[in-house]
Amino acid sequence: MGKKFTTYCLYPALLAVTWGAAAAAVAAVFVPWVRPVPGRDWVPLLGLALPAVLTLCAVLALVWSVMRRRWALLPLIGLLANWHYLAAMVQVPLFQRRVAGPPDLTVASYNVFGFHKEGVRPTAGNVAREMEARGVDVLCLQESCGGAAYGPDSIAAAFRYLPYRYPPSGTPCEGVTLFSRYPVLAAGMIRFPDTDNRSMWADVLVGDDTVRMFNNHLQTSGISRRQDDLRRQRELGSVTGQTRVVVSMTGELRRNFGIRARQAETVRGMIDTTRIPVIVCGDFNDTPASYTYRVMLGGLTDGFRQAGSGYGDTFRQMRRILRIDYVFYSDAFRSVRYYSPSLPWSDHDPVVAELRFVSRYRE
Incomplete structure (x- = not known):
């Protein structure tokens, strides 16, 4: 039998x-x-x-x-x-092409969850101290509005070790903010239709070099909010309720895939017309197995693939299986180190890229 x-x-x-x-x-x-x-x-x-x-x-x-x-x-x-996807998710330093020596520029990207992940107490001070300790020169934040009780000026005060910022003082927060140790020569917001999500660009003067930064928060997936709904229905023991949430979540995911694709194409068009070194970072809300990732990457280098280590998750929910936060850069740079420290102040972890101007050393 x-x-x-x-x-x-x-x-x-x-x-x-x-x-x-x-x-x-x-x-x-x-x-x-x-x-x-x-x-x-x-x-x-x-x-x-x-x-x-x-x-x-x-x-x-x-x-x-x-x-x-x-x-x-x-x-x-x-x-x-799927070797290309696996290489974008898992890295063994033995096979990498990172460069040696101290970095010329350290860039970090962090979705900070409005600086209130731990409740009503603002976490901007914690984030600022952490970034200063890690030597971050340019910090790209997403979900960076602290609310009415903790506005842009209070947040800027926490990051006073980075004296330059965009949007500047007195300007309403739009969710993406750049803080820099180096002067910001010019900058602008990239607004997408029918959404609160934003991207921005900023030309930052690093020594004698001008670098164009793109800080992006592309259309949210909606997973976090729907997970809370699913958990409530599960606690109630409602199979019908759980099914309804899953169907709704799937529909929202499908709509947002298309929205992110159009946003990525908009940003890619601006990247392609830039004639100076470029760094593209942010919360893309999509994995390396996505149209959004491919379009945003274009001919740039994914810092994790060049100098990351281990499994590259950046989203602290969904059992930490997703990598949706990135730092890409043009061939003017090579990475000394690329890592994502586990910090408790958001539903994302930051990503940090320590970069060198390789073209400068080839002259």
């Missing part, structure tokens, strides 16, 4: 799961090339599920290997097909 069950039930089921996981993994390779317009806005959901798909492929490859069956090749093909 046991042998028959294995032969006629367990083995075919395992084989079907293997084919399905391998097919999903291979299909996910094409997700970043599919623009999420209506009718195709379900495609990015596969990219979002890719960590689970690849984990399943790894388990299946191990299972088939233990059973000494050639079916282990199928999930291995799925894993190898």
Whole structure:
């Protein structure tokens, strides 16, 4: 009976799961090339599920290997097909091309959750002390408005070690803020239609070099808010309520994939017309298996791939499987170090890139 069950039930089921996981993994390779317009806005959901798909492929490859069956090749093909995604999520310093020596410029990007993750007590002071201790020269913040009781001037006072900022004093906060040790020569806000999310650019004078910074907070995924709704329905024991939240979450995700794609294209158009060294950072609200990531990266370097270490998660929820915060840069720079410290003051962790002007040293 046991042998028959294995032969006629367990083995075919395992084989079907293997084919399905391998097919999903291979299909996910094409997700970043599919623009999420209506009718195709379900495609990015596969990219979002890719960590689970690849984990399943790894388990299946191990299972088939233990059973000494050639079916282990199928999930291995799925894993190898996603080498670009895996390299954007997991890095081993042994194989990197980082440069030695002290950095010329240290840049950090941090979604700070309005400086109130721990409750009513503002966390701007904590963040400022942490960034100063890490030697951050240019700090790009998202969700940087502290509210009526803790406005832009109070936040600026906390970051007084970085004397230059955009938007400047007396200007309403729009959610993205840049603080700099170096002078800001020119700057502007990039406003997107029908959303509160923003990007900005700023030309920063670092010694004799002008660097254009792009600080981005692209359309939110809505996952955090929907997770709270799902948790409440689960506590109530309502299967119908949970189903309704999941359906609503899926619809919101699909809409936001398209919105982010258009925002990324807008920023990419500005990057492509810039003729000075560029650094692009921020909370993109999308993973490396996405159209948004591919468009924003373009021909730039992903700092994590050049000088990161370990697993590159930046979002503290969803079991920390997502990397959605980035620092990219043009070939005027090489990375000395790139890391994401685990800090308790937001639902994101910051990313820090220590950079050198390599073109300067080649002269």
